[in-house]
Amino acid sequence: MFWIIILGIATGMRTMTPLAVLCWFMALALLPVDNWTFWAAKIVSVIIFTLCALSEYYIDTLPQTSSRTRILGVSARLIAAALAGAMVAASFQEPLAGGILFCCIGALIGTYGGYHLRMYLARRVGRDLPVALAESALALIFAVVAAHRIHLDIKEAAAAARTFF
DSSP, rough: OHHHHHHHHHHHHHHHHHHHHHHHHHHHSOOOSSSSSSSSHHHHHHHHHHHHHHHHHHTSSTTTTTTTTTTTHHHHHHHHHHHHHHHHHHHHHHOOHHHHHHHHHHHHHIIIHHHHHHHHHHHSSSSHHHHHHHHHHHHHHHHHHHHHHHHHHHHHHHHHHHHHO
């Protein structure tokens, strides 16, 4: 569940990044696709979520972008985290509620912790743009590492099940 929380933190930092990464991992068959997550492995989903993530990187650098801590920003992050958590739980063939809960907790940490850290660093640096770009890169790194570790955990669980039976 640790990696689901990290995925949630990435969602709190950049809403669409973890969903795009999960779509890529499912399309590349690095994460198993459950009955209802079949759409995530489609190239159309990969393209749409990747474009959404890239757009978010750009929009986040604009000065007129509203704060992620406003109700709309928090709500979007929680919805995206719930979807990401459910997708990962389905890949593990575990109850969706656990994945949703842990990913949403991570999203709240990423939303508020990321916001306060970014404001602090922007004051220290004197400009927001380099900090915004670094935050986008960190969100992508968190999402890719978490998805990769989840992939390894699923492979390990499958190998253990084969050994057991």
